[in-house]
Amino acid sequence: MNHSSVRSQRRAALWSGIALVLMALVAFFAQGYVYQSLVIESEAMTTYENLVSHSTLFRFGIIGWGIIVVLDLIVAYGLYRFFKPIHTTFALLIGTLRFIYSFILAFAVLRLVEAERLLDTSTSARQVYETVTSFETIWSLGLIVFGLHLIAVGWVAMRTHFIPRTIGILLVVAGFSYTIVHALYQFPTLESMTTLLELTLMLPMFVGGLAFAVWLIVKGRILPTHDITRQSAGDASPAS
Structure with a gap:
């Protein structure tokens, strides 16, 4: 790999890491503060009034x-560029899964936009509540794909010479956690058990993604050139 390609990969790592950290901060506001404080489960009128x-x-x-x-x-494209010199096929899979997740999330956000529009009409509280909570239903489906994305990222990460194996393992565990939890959420009769499982797996789900984001920012921009070059054989199997 030439030095221009290495610099490009380092930029992809840096911007992906920055985007991941910014995403976590914005999500803390949008989901952790706004949505959780305004939308009250099974309370259509209270939610409407909020x-x-x-x-x-x-x-x-x-x-x-x-x-x-x-x-x-940005992360979808950045991770594709970052992993492409390591394993072209898996880089494409990683980027594609993240793009699919992003489009599902975008569709879910449109339900919030629709709910906001309904507030200015004579629509019933129940309909507004069902519209706003359909965001969670659609987003949950997207998180199944997101989990598969993390599994793919972790699998490749564990087989590089320069990404700590611990981060790869955490990503795989986080990916399986997201996929299993949100697959179970599609069965309403299992909701209580699934909620408990999600609380149990919340730490690895959070730590895996955050650890990788920090590594991309701190270490990704100074990746050792000789290790990248050693693994730039396209679709060849990643080193174990």
Whole structure:
């Protein structure tokens, strides 16, 4: 690999890491603060009243989700560029799965936009509630794909010479956690058990992605050239 390609890969690592960290911060606001405080489970009227009385906050939350979608697309392309010199086929798989997840998330965010529009009409509280909570239903489907994306990232990461094997393992565990939890969420009768499972797996789900993001920022921009070159054989099997 020439030095220009190495610099390109380092830039992809840096920008992907920055986008991942920004995404986590924006998600803390949009989901952790805005959505969780305004949307009350099984309380259609309370949720409706919250959305009406805090409509500006709700709009900012929607804007936050829009920013997250854009950052996700940046990560999709950045990780594709980062892993391409290591394993072209898996790089394409990683990028494609992240793109698919991003488009599903974008569709889910449109349900929030629709709910915000309904607040200015005579629509019933129940319909507004069902519209806004359909965001979670669609997003949950997307998180199944997101989990598969993390598994692919972790699998390749574990087979490089320069990404710590621990990070690869954490990514695979996080990926399986996302996929299993949100696959189970598609069965309403298992919701109580699934919620408990999600709480149990929340730490590895969070730590895996964050550790990789920090590594991309701190170490990805100074990747050892000789290790990258050693693994730039396209579709050849990654080193174990």
